[in-house]
Amino acid sequence: MDILKPINLSTKELDESQSLTSVEMGKLWATYNGNSMSIQILNYFLQHCNDEYIKTLLENGIALSRDFIQRIEGFFKKGNFPIPVGFTNDDVNLGAPRLYEDVFYVHYLKYAAKAGLSIYAVAIPLVMREDIREFFVYCMQSTTIFLGQINEVLFEKKLISKPPIIPTPEGTDYIQKQNYLKGFVGDIRPLHALEITHLYDNIENNTTSKALLLGFHQIVKDEKIKALFKRGLDMTDKAVKQYMEKLHKENLLSPSFIDHLVTTSTYPPFSDKIMLFHKVDMFSMKIRSFGNSLAVNGRRDIAMLYGRTLINIGLFVDDGANILIDKGWMESPPKAYDRT
Numbered sequence: 360m361d362i363l364k365p366i367n368l369s370t371k372e373l374d375e376s377q378s379l380t381s382v383e384m385g386k387l388w389a390t391y392n393g394n395s396m397s398i399q400i401l402n403y404f405l406q407h408c409n410d411e412y413i414k415t416l417l418e419n420g421i422a423l424s425r426d427f428i429q430r431i432e433g434f435f436k437k438g439n440f441p442i443p444v445g446f447t448n449d450d451v452n453l454g455a456p457r458l459y460e461d462v463f464y465v466h467y468l469k470y471a472a473k474a475g476l477s478i479y480a481v482a483i484p485l486v487m488r489e490d491i492r493e494f495f496v497y498c499m500q501s502t503t504i505f506l507g508q509i510n511e512v513l514f515e516k517k518l519i520s521k522p523p524i525i526p527t528p529e530g531t532d533y534i535q536k537q538n539y540l541k542g543f544v545g546d547i548r549p550l551h552a553l554e555i556t557h558l559y560d561n562i563e564n565n566t567t568s569k570a571l572l573l574g575f576h577q578i579v580k581d582e583k584i585k586a587l588f589k590r591g592l593d594m595t596d597k598a599v600k601q602y603m604e605k606l607h608k609e610n611l612l613s614p615s616f617i618d619h620l621v622t623t624s625t626y627p628p629f630s631d632k633i634m635l636f637h638k639v640d641m642f643s644m645k646i647r648s649f650g651n652s653l654a655v656n657g658r659r660d661i662a663m664l665y666g667r668t669l670i671n672i673g674l675f676v677d678d679g680a681n682i683l684i685d686k687g688w689m690e691s692p693p694k695a696y697d698r699t
Contacts (some may be wrong), residue, residue, distance in 0.1 A: 379438045383491050384693040386482035388443060391431045392690065393478070393640065394424035394444030396633060397471060401412060403628045404464050407457035412512050414462055419508065420468055421688070423501055430494055443690055446633050455628030458574045462518055463567075463620035468508045472566040474644045475502050487584050523611035525552060543660050549609055554661060557652035562602050563614045564648060568641055569595045570617045575634045578627035584635050587679055594671045601664055632688045639679035642672050 438582040479499040513519040576588040683689035
């Protein structure tokens, strides 16, 4: 950027064979696994897509994931780091019947892109090696442009409405009373802009998560995983309705459920392994989202809702991880020395 004066402290050339730090290992490893999963999921979606604009979005998503993986493999090979197994063609049946309608793919891509951004945003300030930091900046910029395309398709095709409109303040204002924090009884203030933002975002994320889970629940083979998915469906449905109620009570628009975009097919296009990993990963990402929501929230009733959801999500992720471990499906992230 032209407004920033350059600072050139280092006179050494970059040594690409230097050892990766824990941050670099962890974030590259997580990005690799997430994108190897995305490629298999999106490849199947692409087999059942009629809309030309949505097809282009899917192709762009696959191209980005492949590009990210190729670049990460370059870092790993130079650093003698073992390439993760991730997910392969064995985890998807491209010939399976359609499980979701075209419109669902756009909502899914938005959710997945937002999840990716959360990984890259944490990595950038912590990565010290210039080439790897530039890689995550590239991931952030590419995904941001991609999200712009997704939002354009959603809005122009009237698949989504704008977030709620609130009045422009007439001037600056300061909070005068402690009852600003109340939310259960008595004089309860209207929601402020940041509370509305995160309620809207959590509803948008969780309606997509629920629809994906509904399809997975129809096709999963393992009964233990099926029971876990049913539990996830019930808790997500209940939580979303509670968040919607907070907006609707103040006559504010909320995103709608998209369960109708799931077909009645019971023929599995995905392995139980990739579906379980996906939902454990998706629910883990929700923990960060709800943490961000709590950080800017100012009403105790909403804080209680988020806190209860976080407990339920934590238990779901723990139970899902245990199943992955029992079945030998969970790759271990890089870890510190065992000094015992």
